[in-house]
Amino acid sequence: MTLLQLFQWLGHSAVGIFMQQSTYAFAVVEMVHLLSLAILGGVILVIDLRVLGFGLKSQTPGGLAQELKPFLAGSIAISAISGILLLSEEPIKCYYNPAFRLKMLFLGVALVFYFAIQERFLLAPSTGPSALLAKWASVVSLLLWLSVGLAGRAIGFI
Amino acid sequence: LLQRFCQWLYDSGIGTAIRESIWVFPIIETVHVLGIALLVGTVAILDLRLLGLALKREPVSRVASGVLPLTWAGFAVMFVSGFLLFWSEAAKSYGNPAFRLKLLLLFLVGLNPLVFHFTIYRRVGEWGALVVTPLRARLAAVFSLTLWGGIVCAGRAIAYFQK
Numbered sequence: 314m315t316l317l318q319l320f321q322w323l324g325h326s327a328v329g330i331f332m333q334q335s336t337y338a339f340a341v342v343e344m345v346h347l348l349s350l351a352i353l354g355g356v357i358l359v360i361d362l363r364v365l366g367f368g369l370k371s372q373t374p375g376g377l378a379q380e381l382k383p384f385l386a387g388s389i390a391i392s393a394i395s396g397i398l399l400l401s402e403e404p405i406k407c408y409y410n411p412a413f414r415l416k417m418l419f420l421g422v423a424l425v426f427y428f429a430i431q432e433r434f435l436l437a438p439s440t441g442p443s444a445l446l447a448k449w450a451s452v453v454s455l456l457l458w459l460s461v462g463l464a465g466r467a468i469g470f471i
Numbered sequence: 472l473l474q475r476f477c478q479w480l481y482d483s484g485i486g487t488a489i490r491e492s493i494w495v496f497p498i499i500e501t502v503h504v505l506g507i508a509l510l511v512g513t514v515a516i517l518d519l520r521l522l523g524l525a526l527k528r529e530p531v532s533r534v535a536s537g538v539l540p541l542t543w544a545g546f547a548v549m550f551v552s553g554f555l556l557f558w559s560e561a562a563k564s565y566g567n568p569a570f571r572l573k574l575l576l577l578f579l580v581g582l583n584p585l586v587f588h589f590t591i592y593r594r595v596g597e598w599g600a601l602v603v604t605p606l607r608a609r610l611a612a613v614f615s616l617t618l619w620g621g622i623v624c625a626g627r628a629i630a631y632f633q634k
Contacts, residue, residue: 340627340628340631343627344623344624344627344628347504347623347624347627348620348623348624350504350508351507351508351511351512351515351619351623352511352512352515353508354504354505354508354509354512355508355509355511355512355513355515355516356512358508358509358512358513358541359512359513359516359538359541362541367540367541368513368537368538368540368541369526369534369537369538370537371529371533371537372526372529372537380525380526381516381525384519384525459505462501462504462505463498463501466497466500466501466504467497470497
């Protein structure tokens with residue numbers, strides 16, 4: 314099955330048909346998507362800004378990331394599910410939408426960057442060369458998530 | 472009078488410029504959502520601490536003083552970008568039910584921390600280290616989370632009513 318076929322299948326699935334026919338489903342799911350984004354963005358911002366020296370200074374970056382991990386994971390799950398529901402409303406249009414493709418690319422990179430790379434820096438000692446690397450990683454992370462947001466907004470606009 | 476003021480804003484040079492340019496409006500919108508993420512994200516962390524769900528080992532006052540600068544930064548970004556968005560749509564927003572609801576909720580959400588601060592928070596030294604905080608503190612947290620959720624939803628709904 315190609316990716317295009319998967320998107321076609323999503324559009325013809327029961328969920329897709331429901332999303333296309335309902336008057337309010339799209340609006341409601343979009344609000345849920347936004348609410349989970351507020352939490353997701355908030356957690357990312359608080360962690361990255363902590364690494365850069367702003368905010369909850371009584372916590373170490375690693376400890377803060379550990380404490381907020383359930384909320385990060387939960388908001389990623391909710392935004393992914395609501396995002397797929399939104400996608401099922403018009404999958405083929407999204408498939409060919411450059412903003413959608415760009416957003417998926419940035420999102421993939423941002424997630425891999427956080428869980429594969431940044432989490433390790435967060436636990437590193439807060440002085441020495443690793444601290445500087447951690448700061449740069451946070452700047453990269455903020456830029457990646459900003460790109461996800463900008464591309465996401467552009468989907469509805471192109 | 473308010474309506475005239477809204478119309479005047481709407482017709483002004485800056486309002487028209489934001490409305491008629493292709494990219495400026497969605498870019499301000501994106502910045503607005505980022506400001507909301509910072510504001511609501513930090514408020515939610517404090518609320519979740521009051522409910523005993525996050526940062527349990529940290530005293531409430533330390534969480535509050537830690538997130539507060541970020542909350543204000545998020546508020547500034549949200550307020551400025553929100554006002555610019557309103558500027559370009561003022562005449563349409565004036566009668567928009569979602570916009571009116573949002574302003575009402577914003578007023579209430581501003582009242583909540585004031586009441587909280589001048590009542591139960593005064594004695595934060597006595598209960599700030601507890602995992603389960605007093606009922607009134609937990610109530611304030613539930614109000615805050617509910618109201619902010621409502622504000623995000625009403626804010627999104629503005630665009631659905633904007634014709």
